[in-house]
Amino acid sequence: MVGILVGMLFVGRVDIPESLIQISKKYEVQVDVIAEPYSWRGRGYTVETSAPTSADLAKYAKIFASEWNRYPVSVIRAAKVKRIVIATGISLNKQVRAAVPSFDSNTMYYDTTLGSYNEAYQRLVVHHEFFHMMDQVQGLVRKDPEWAALNPPDFHYGNGGDKMRNLGAGVLTDKLPGVLTPYAMSAIEEDKAELYGHLLVDREYVAGRVKADAVIAAKVGLLKARMQKWDAEFSDEFWNSMAWGT
Ligand SMILES: [Zn+2]
Known part of the structure; x- marks a missing residue:
């Protein structure tokens, strides 16, 4: 409808x-x-x-x-x-x-x-x-110990995405180990959503970070494995698809 x-x-x-x-x-x-x-x-x-x-x-x-x-x-x-x-x-x-x-x-x-x-x-x-x-349907939005364990022991997320709305929070940067953007540091659910989104629209960039950053590599590994376990359609074919120019 x-x-x-x-x-x-x-x-x-x-x-x-x-x-x-x-x-x-x-x-x-x-x-x-x-x-x-x-x-x-x-x-x-x-x-x-x-x-x-x-x-x-x-x-x-x-x-x-x-x-x-x-x-x-x-x-x-x-x-x-x-x-x-x-x-x-x-x-x-x-x-x-x-x-x-x-x-x-x-x-x-x-x-x-x-x-x-x-x-x-x-x-x-x-x-x-x-x-x-x-993430919500999988029951992992706020409480995700498996994901949190991929960060170094001294890593802490901020107070939530709604507390970080400043311009530039979403800009990709390699200055922050383990995450893609400042916004990803605001909360565990935003870290996951930023990584997921950029995997689909900035695949080459994320591939570069994966090579240089073991934490990001581990997060990509967990994210892809988890999504495919949830729905088999999250295959390599899906991750390699691109919409730009179509
Ligand atoms: Zn979000």
């Missing part, structure tokens, strides 16, 4: 890009494009959204679809994603977000416009945020 969301009614005022209609059919998920301000209250949090312009929607749909279509149908099902909301001006508890994985409503919210000057960033966000959903 594909809808334009106005309150709880679906109307035909916005042209939904064909690529989103195809995603809805292929994955059997509801895809909603926000047509007027919409908010949703989850357990202990509120997501607020606004309507994207049709130009932003068209541009984003191409990027989003090319990345989302890399996933086999079984993976989206296993992650229990039932609905994708495409919007702009997304906030979580009034804090601006490029995307929100809403665990208790099986919904992924994605912003068409935030960071749209940087296509690589928007591609990364598709996977980073979807990873949180998969």
Whole structure:
């Protein structure tokens, strides 16, 4: 089902890009494009959204679809994603977000416009945020001793991703041993999501870090083994796929 969301009614005022209609059919998920301000209250949090312009929607749909279509149908099902909301001006508890994985409503919210000057960033966000959903389903979001044990004994994560929203937190750097970005140091779940996302959009870069950093190598090994155990579709073929230019 594909809808334009106005309150709880679906109307035909916005042209939904064909690529989103195809995603809805292929994955059997509801895809909603926000047509007027919409908010949703989850357990202990509120997501607020606004309507994207049709130009932003068209541009984003191409990027989003090319990345989302890399996933086999079984993976989206296993992650229990039932609905994708495409919007702009997304906030979580009034804090601006490029995307929100809403665990208790099986919904992924994605912003068409935030960071749209940087296509690589928007591609990364598709996977980073979807990873949180998969991590949640596996029961590993905050408590993950197996992952934590890969860090050196004196390594400590920060106080959570919501406490590190500064510009530059997501920039790849080799100055921080064992992680890819400053943001990855904010929390264990962000470390995993950053590594996962960059494996899918910056494969060459991550391969270089794996060669030079034994902790990153161990994390990539655990991540890939764990994902494949969870769903057999996380094969070499999946990791080697690329969406850029398609
Ligand atoms: Zn995250």
